[in-house]
Amino acid sequence: MKGSQAWLIVDPPDGKIPPLTPQAKERAAARAEAKRKSGRGPADSWEDRSLYDRCITRGLPGSMMPAIYGNSYQILQAPGHVAIRYEMVHETRIIPLDQRPHTGSQIRSYMGDARGHWEGDTLVVETTNFRDEAAFRGANAATLSLTERFTRVAPDKVRWAVTVDDPETWTQPWTFAMPLTLDDSQPVLEYGCHEGNLGLRNILKAARAEDKKAAEEAARKQQQ
Protein backbone atom coordinates (compact mmCIF):
# COMPACT_ATOMS: atom_id res chain seq x y z
CA MET A 1 0.00 0.00 0.00
CA LYS A 2 1.34 3.36 -0.93
CA GLY A 3 -1.24 5.71 0.46
CA SER A 4 -3.45 5.19 -2.53
CA GLN A 5 -7.17 5.58 -2.53
CA ALA A 6 -9.71 3.42 -4.24
CA TRP A 7 -11.56 4.64 -7.28
CA LEU A 8 -14.22 7.28 -6.73
CA ILE A 9 -16.94 8.51 -9.00
CA VAL A 10 -16.28 12.22 -9.46
CA ASP A 11 -19.06 12.94 -11.93
CA PRO A 12 -22.03 13.06 -11.51
CA PRO A 13 -21.51 14.97 -8.26
CA ASP A 14 -23.70 12.57 -6.24
CA GLY A 15 -20.98 9.94 -6.73
CA LYS A 16 -23.34 7.35 -8.17
CA ILE A 17 -23.28 5.55 -11.49
CA PRO A 18 -26.17 7.00 -13.52
CA PRO A 19 -29.25 4.83 -14.09
CA LEU A 20 -29.28 2.27 -16.89
CA THR A 21 -31.22 3.04 -20.03
CA PRO A 22 -34.24 0.85 -20.88
CA GLN A 23 -32.19 -0.78 -23.69
CA ALA A 24 -29.47 -1.73 -21.20
CA LYS A 25 -32.01 -3.32 -18.87
CA GLU A 26 -33.46 -5.29 -21.80
CA ARG A 27 -30.01 -6.50 -22.80
CA ALA A 28 -29.24 -7.60 -19.25
CA ALA A 29 -32.55 -9.45 -19.00
CA ALA A 30 -31.96 -11.14 -22.37
CA ARG A 31 -28.50 -12.25 -21.26
CA ALA A 32 -29.86 -13.67 -18.02
CA GLU A 33 -32.63 -15.47 -19.91
CA ALA A 34 -30.19 -16.94 -22.44
CA LYS A 35 -28.00 -18.14 -19.60
CA ARG A 36 -30.98 -19.72 -17.83
CA LYS A 37 -32.21 -21.40 -21.02
CA SER A 38 -28.80 -22.84 -21.79
CA GLY A 39 -29.06 -24.90 -18.61
CA ARG A 40 -25.33 -24.57 -18.09
CA GLY A 41 -23.71 -24.48 -14.68
CA PRO A 42 -20.98 -22.09 -13.62
CA ALA A 43 -18.17 -24.52 -14.43
CA ASP A 44 -19.45 -27.12 -16.88
CA SER A 45 -16.58 -26.25 -19.17
CA TRP A 46 -13.82 -23.68 -19.40
CA GLU A 47 -16.13 -21.78 -21.71
CA ASP A 48 -18.44 -21.06 -18.78
CA ARG A 49 -15.64 -19.22 -16.98
CA SER A 50 -14.86 -15.54 -17.39
CA LEU A 51 -12.34 -14.13 -19.83
CA TYR A 52 -10.19 -13.37 -16.81
CA ASP A 53 -10.33 -16.95 -15.51
CA ARG A 54 -9.34 -18.12 -18.95
CA CYS A 55 -6.26 -15.90 -19.16
CA ILE A 56 -7.72 -13.95 -22.07
CA THR A 57 -8.12 -10.44 -20.73
CA ARG A 58 -9.17 -8.25 -17.83
CA GLY A 59 -10.47 -5.79 -20.41
CA LEU A 60 -10.57 -2.06 -20.05
CA PRO A 61 -10.68 -0.40 -17.59
CA GLY A 62 -10.38 -3.77 -15.79
CA SER A 63 -6.68 -4.00 -16.58
CA MET A 64 -6.04 -0.66 -14.88
CA MET A 65 -8.10 -1.47 -11.82
CA PRO A 66 -6.54 -2.83 -8.66
CA ALA A 67 -7.63 -6.40 -7.98
CA ILE A 68 -6.43 -9.09 -5.63
CA TYR A 69 -2.83 -9.12 -6.82
CA GLY A 70 -0.62 -8.81 -9.87
CA ASN A 71 -1.53 -5.18 -10.35
CA SER A 72 1.83 -3.91 -11.49
CA TYR A 73 1.91 -2.05 -14.73
CA GLN A 74 4.34 0.11 -16.57
CA ILE A 75 3.65 3.19 -18.65
CA LEU A 76 6.24 3.84 -21.33
CA GLN A 77 6.53 6.86 -23.59
CA ALA A 78 8.12 6.75 -27.01
CA PRO A 79 7.96 9.22 -29.91
CA GLY A 80 4.43 9.04 -31.27
CA HIS A 81 3.23 6.32 -28.92
CA VAL A 82 2.51 5.50 -25.31
CA ALA A 83 2.49 1.85 -24.25
CA ILE A 84 1.02 0.43 -21.05
CA ARG A 85 2.13 -3.04 -20.07
CA TYR A 86 0.18 -4.99 -17.45
CA GLU A 87 1.46 -7.81 -15.28
CA MET A 88 -2.01 -9.39 -15.10
CA VAL A 89 -2.79 -10.84 -17.62
CA HIS A 90 0.20 -10.18 -19.84
CA GLU A 91 -1.28 -7.57 -22.12
CA THR A 92 0.12 -4.36 -23.55
CA ARG A 93 -1.89 -1.45 -24.86
CA ILE A 94 -0.23 0.49 -27.66
CA ILE A 95 -1.65 4.01 -27.92
CA PRO A 96 -0.79 6.01 -31.05
CA LEU A 97 -0.55 9.78 -30.58
CA ASP A 98 -0.51 10.82 -34.24
CA GLN A 99 -4.20 11.70 -34.58
CA ARG A 100 -4.90 8.80 -36.90
CA PRO A 101 -8.60 7.87 -37.04
CA HIS A 102 -9.99 4.83 -35.23
CA THR A 103 -10.03 1.58 -37.15
CA GLY A 104 -13.26 0.56 -38.87
CA SER A 105 -16.19 -0.28 -36.62
CA GLN A 106 -16.11 -3.95 -37.68
CA ILE A 107 -12.68 -4.42 -36.14
CA ARG A 108 -13.13 -5.06 -32.43
CA SER A 109 -10.77 -6.14 -29.71
CA TYR A 110 -10.89 -6.99 -26.01
CA MET A 111 -8.84 -3.93 -25.05
CA GLY A 112 -10.45 -1.73 -27.70
CA ASP A 113 -8.83 0.64 -30.15
CA ALA A 114 -7.00 3.46 -28.38
CA ARG A 115 -6.03 6.90 -29.66
CA GLY A 116 -4.16 9.44 -27.58
CA HIS A 117 -3.38 13.13 -27.67
CA TRP A 118 -2.04 15.75 -25.29
CA GLU A 119 -4.13 18.48 -23.75
CA GLY A 120 -1.50 20.57 -21.96
CA ASP A 121 0.15 18.22 -19.50
CA THR A 122 -2.65 15.68 -19.64
CA LEU A 123 -2.54 12.63 -21.86
CA VAL A 124 -6.04 11.99 -23.15
CA VAL A 125 -6.75 8.49 -24.46
CA GLU A 126 -10.01 7.63 -26.14
CA THR A 127 -10.81 3.95 -26.62
CA THR A 128 -13.62 2.45 -28.71
CA ASN A 129 -14.19 -0.71 -30.83
CA PHE A 130 -14.67 -3.09 -27.91
CA ARG A 131 -15.89 -6.66 -28.16
CA ASP A 132 -19.23 -7.62 -26.61
CA GLU A 133 -17.66 -10.20 -24.28
CA ALA A 134 -15.34 -7.60 -22.79
CA ALA A 135 -17.48 -4.46 -22.75
CA PHE A 136 -17.28 -2.67 -19.39
CA ARG A 137 -20.19 -3.40 -17.04
CA GLY A 138 -22.37 -4.90 -19.75
CA ALA A 139 -22.16 -1.84 -21.99
CA ASN A 140 -22.97 -1.98 -25.68
CA ALA A 141 -19.56 -2.68 -27.20
CA ALA A 142 -20.48 -0.90 -30.42
CA THR A 143 -21.31 2.41 -28.74
CA LEU A 144 -19.06 2.37 -25.67
CA SER A 145 -16.32 4.97 -25.47
CA LEU A 146 -13.84 5.31 -22.61
CA THR A 147 -11.85 8.52 -22.29
CA GLU A 148 -8.92 8.36 -19.91
CA ARG A 149 -7.02 11.38 -18.64
CA PHE A 150 -3.54 10.82 -17.25
CA THR A 151 -2.09 13.83 -15.41
CA ARG A 152 1.13 13.70 -13.46
CA VAL A 153 0.32 15.59 -10.27
CA ALA A 154 3.43 14.67 -8.23
CA PRO A 155 6.72 12.90 -8.93
CA ASP A 156 5.21 9.67 -7.71
CA LYS A 157 1.59 10.17 -8.68
CA VAL A 158 -0.53 10.28 -11.82
CA ARG A 159 -4.15 11.24 -11.56
CA TRP A 160 -6.15 8.88 -13.74
CA ALA A 161 -9.73 9.79 -14.59
CA VAL A 162 -11.98 7.77 -16.88
CA THR A 163 -15.13 9.04 -18.51
CA VAL A 164 -17.50 6.26 -19.46
CA ASP A 165 -19.87 7.15 -22.26
CA ASP A 166 -22.40 4.84 -23.84
CA PRO A 167 -25.80 6.36 -24.60
CA GLU A 168 -27.13 2.83 -25.16
CA THR A 169 -26.32 1.89 -21.56
CA TRP A 170 -26.29 4.89 -19.19
CA THR A 171 -28.57 7.88 -19.13
CA GLN A 172 -25.55 10.17 -18.98
CA PRO A 173 -21.74 9.89 -19.15
CA TRP A 174 -19.97 9.36 -15.85
CA THR A 175 -16.41 9.72 -14.63
CA PHE A 176 -14.38 7.92 -11.99
CA ALA A 177 -10.86 8.79 -10.87
CA MET A 178 -8.02 7.17 -8.98
CA PRO A 179 -4.39 8.02 -8.29
CA LEU A 180 -1.76 5.75 -9.88
CA THR A 181 1.15 5.49 -7.48
CA LEU A 182 4.78 4.90 -8.34
CA ASP A 183 6.18 1.80 -6.67
CA ASP A 184 9.74 0.94 -7.60
CA SER A 185 9.72 -2.01 -5.22
CA GLN A 186 7.36 -4.02 -7.38
CA PRO A 187 8.54 -4.74 -10.91
CA VAL A 188 6.22 -6.07 -13.60
CA LEU A 189 6.84 -9.82 -13.50
CA GLU A 190 6.17 -12.09 -16.43
CA TYR A 191 2.68 -13.55 -16.44
CA GLY A 192 2.80 -16.86 -18.29
CA CYS A 193 -0.91 -17.02 -17.82
CA HIS A 194 -1.81 -20.36 -19.38
CA GLU A 195 1.30 -21.99 -18.05
CA GLY A 196 0.43 -20.89 -14.54
CA ASN A 197 -3.33 -21.23 -14.79
CA LEU A 198 -3.70 -24.27 -12.56
CA GLY A 199 -6.62 -22.43 -11.01
CA LEU A 200 -8.84 -23.09 -14.03
CA ARG A 201 -8.00 -26.80 -13.99
CA ASN A 202 -8.68 -26.95 -10.26
CA ILE A 203 -12.01 -25.12 -10.61
CA LEU A 204 -13.20 -27.61 -13.25
CA LYS A 205 -11.93 -30.59 -11.25
CA ALA A 206 -13.72 -29.32 -8.14
CA ALA A 207 -16.94 -28.83 -10.12
CA ARG A 208 -16.77 -32.42 -11.43
CA ALA A 209 -16.28 -33.69 -7.89
CA GLU A 210 -19.35 -31.77 -6.79
CA ASP A 211 -21.37 -33.14 -9.76
CA LYS A 212 -20.39 -36.65 -8.71
CA LYS A 213 -21.37 -36.00 -5.12
CA ALA A 214 -24.75 -34.60 -6.20
CA ALA A 215 -25.37 -37.61 -8.48
CA GLU A 216 -24.53 -40.04 -5.67
CA GLU A 217 -26.80 -38.16 -3.31
CA ALA A 218 -29.64 -38.29 -5.85
CA ALA A 219 -29.14 -42.04 -6.39
CA ARG A 220 -29.14 -42.61 -2.63
CA LYS A 221 -32.41 -40.71 -2.22
CA GLN A 222 -34.00 -42.70 -5.04
CA GLN A 223 -33.11 -45.98 -3.32
CA GLN A 224 -34.78 -44.92 -0.10
Added chain:
Amino acid sequence: MRSNLLFAAQSAIFASLMASAAWPHHSFEAEFDANKPVKLRGTVSKMDWINPHVWIHLDVKGADGKVMSWMIEGGPPNALIKRGWTKNSLPEGTEIIVEGYQAKDGDTIANGRDLTFPDGRKLFVGSSGAGSPDGKGEK
Protein backbone atom coordinates in the same frame (compact mmCIF):
# COMPACT_ATOMS: atom_id res chain seq x y z
CA MET B 1 5.93 21.13 -22.28
CA ARG B 2 4.64 17.59 -22.18
CA SER B 3 4.68 15.78 -18.92
CA ASN B 4 6.83 12.79 -18.44
CA LEU B 5 4.50 9.94 -17.66
CA LEU B 6 7.23 7.30 -17.65
CA PHE B 7 5.97 5.35 -14.78
CA ALA B 8 5.81 2.02 -13.11
CA ALA B 9 2.70 1.88 -11.03
CA GLN B 10 1.08 -0.47 -8.66
CA SER B 11 -2.19 0.11 -6.91
CA ALA B 12 -2.81 -2.15 -4.01
CA ILE B 13 -6.24 -1.09 -2.92
CA PHE B 14 -8.97 -3.63 -3.34
CA ALA B 15 -11.66 -2.30 -5.61
CA SER B 16 -14.57 -3.84 -7.38
CA LEU B 17 -14.77 -1.98 -10.65
CA MET B 18 -13.90 -4.97 -12.77
CA ALA B 19 -14.90 -5.88 -16.28
CA SER B 20 -15.82 -9.39 -15.29
CA ALA B 21 -18.22 -10.26 -12.55
CA ALA B 22 -15.71 -11.70 -10.11
CA TRP B 23 -12.19 -12.93 -9.66
CA PRO B 24 -12.72 -16.62 -9.36
CA HIS B 25 -9.32 -17.03 -11.02
CA HIS B 26 -8.30 -18.32 -7.68
CA SER B 27 -11.28 -17.86 -5.46
CA PHE B 28 -10.93 -20.28 -2.61
CA GLU B 29 -14.34 -21.92 -2.62
CA ALA B 30 -14.30 -22.81 -6.31
CA GLU B 31 -11.25 -25.01 -5.81
CA PHE B 32 -10.68 -25.90 -2.17
CA ASP B 33 -12.72 -27.40 0.63
CA ALA B 34 -12.91 -25.46 3.90
CA ASN B 35 -13.95 -28.74 5.57
CA LYS B 36 -10.77 -30.51 4.54
CA PRO B 37 -7.97 -28.85 6.51
CA VAL B 38 -4.64 -30.63 6.08
CA LYS B 39 -1.34 -30.49 7.93
CA LEU B 40 1.49 -31.87 5.86
CA ARG B 41 5.06 -32.55 6.85
CA GLY B 42 7.41 -33.23 3.98
CA THR B 43 10.37 -32.19 1.92
CA VAL B 44 10.34 -29.68 -0.90
CA SER B 45 10.96 -31.37 -4.26
CA LYS B 46 10.43 -28.28 -6.41
CA MET B 47 9.24 -24.70 -6.23
CA ASP B 48 7.52 -23.09 -9.21
CA TRP B 49 7.91 -19.30 -9.21
CA ILE B 50 5.04 -18.62 -11.56
CA ASN B 51 2.17 -16.18 -11.86
CA PRO B 52 -0.47 -15.90 -10.66
CA HIS B 53 0.58 -18.21 -7.79
CA VAL B 54 3.73 -19.96 -6.76
CA TRP B 55 3.44 -23.73 -6.27
CA ILE B 56 5.43 -25.71 -3.75
CA HIS B 57 5.86 -29.39 -4.62
CA LEU B 58 6.10 -31.42 -1.46
CA ASP B 59 6.97 -35.10 -0.88
CA VAL B 60 4.96 -36.30 2.10
CA LYS B 61 5.58 -39.68 3.71
CA GLY B 62 2.36 -41.29 4.88
CA ALA B 63 1.88 -43.51 7.93
CA ASP B 64 2.36 -46.53 5.63
CA GLY B 65 5.75 -45.23 4.53
CA LYS B 66 4.49 -44.43 1.05
CA VAL B 67 5.56 -41.05 -0.34
CA MET B 68 2.81 -38.90 -1.79
CA SER B 69 3.48 -35.92 -3.97
CA TRP B 70 1.52 -32.82 -2.95
CA MET B 71 1.19 -29.45 -4.67
CA ILE B 72 0.71 -26.44 -2.41
CA GLU B 73 -0.61 -23.20 -3.82
CA GLY B 74 1.10 -20.10 -2.46
CA GLY B 75 0.66 -16.40 -3.07
CA PRO B 76 1.64 -14.42 -6.15
CA PRO B 77 5.41 -14.07 -6.68
CA ASN B 78 5.34 -10.29 -6.26
CA ALA B 79 3.55 -10.55 -2.91
CA LEU B 80 5.98 -13.15 -1.59
CA ILE B 81 9.01 -11.12 -2.73
CA LYS B 82 7.59 -8.15 -0.82
CA ARG B 83 7.32 -10.37 2.24
CA GLY B 84 11.02 -11.21 2.04
CA TRP B 85 10.99 -14.42 0.05
CA THR B 86 13.86 -15.10 -2.35
CA LYS B 87 14.33 -17.90 -4.84
CA ASN B 88 16.51 -19.55 -2.20
CA SER B 89 13.88 -19.51 0.55
CA LEU B 90 12.80 -23.10 -0.08
CA PRO B 91 15.62 -25.08 -1.66
CA GLU B 92 14.96 -28.64 -2.76
CA GLY B 93 15.12 -31.00 0.18
CA THR B 94 13.97 -28.47 2.77
CA GLU B 95 11.76 -30.00 5.42
CA ILE B 96 8.62 -27.99 6.10
CA ILE B 97 5.21 -28.27 7.69
CA VAL B 98 2.36 -26.78 5.72
CA GLU B 99 -1.15 -26.19 6.92
CA GLY B 100 -3.88 -25.57 4.40
CA TYR B 101 -7.02 -26.86 2.76
CA GLN B 102 -7.31 -29.71 0.33
CA ALA B 103 -8.77 -29.61 -3.19
CA LYS B 104 -12.50 -30.35 -3.36
CA ASP B 105 -11.99 -33.47 -5.47
CA GLY B 106 -9.61 -35.00 -2.93
CA ASP B 107 -6.54 -34.65 -5.13
CA THR B 108 -3.22 -34.10 -3.35
CA ILE B 109 -3.41 -30.38 -3.98
CA ALA B 110 -3.82 -27.83 -1.21
CA ASN B 111 -4.21 -24.14 -0.66
CA GLY B 112 -1.32 -23.20 1.62
CA ARG B 113 -1.98 -21.11 4.71
CA ASP B 114 0.88 -21.48 7.19
CA LEU B 115 4.37 -22.74 6.54
CA THR B 116 6.63 -23.71 9.45
CA PHE B 117 10.20 -25.00 9.49
CA PRO B 118 11.11 -27.75 11.98
CA ASP B 119 12.91 -25.11 14.12
CA GLY B 120 9.71 -23.13 14.45
CA ARG B 121 10.47 -20.34 11.97
CA LYS B 122 7.47 -19.37 9.90
CA LEU B 123 7.01 -18.14 6.34
CA PHE B 124 3.94 -16.39 5.01
CA VAL B 125 2.47 -18.47 2.19
CA GLY B 126 -0.23 -16.01 1.26
CA SER B 127 -2.42 -18.04 -1.00
CA SER B 128 -5.73 -17.02 -2.50
CA GLY B 129 -7.70 -15.74 0.44
CA ALA B 130 -10.95 -14.70 -1.19
CA GLY B 131 -13.65 -16.72 0.52
CA SER B 132 -11.31 -18.87 2.57
CA PRO B 133 -12.28 -19.79 6.12
CA ASP B 134 -9.70 -17.66 7.90
CA GLY B 135 -9.26 -14.99 5.26
CA LYS B 136 -5.55 -14.89 5.92
CA GLY B 137 -4.48 -14.87 2.31
CA GLU B 138 -3.60 -12.05 0.02
CA LYS B 139 -6.76 -10.37 -1.06
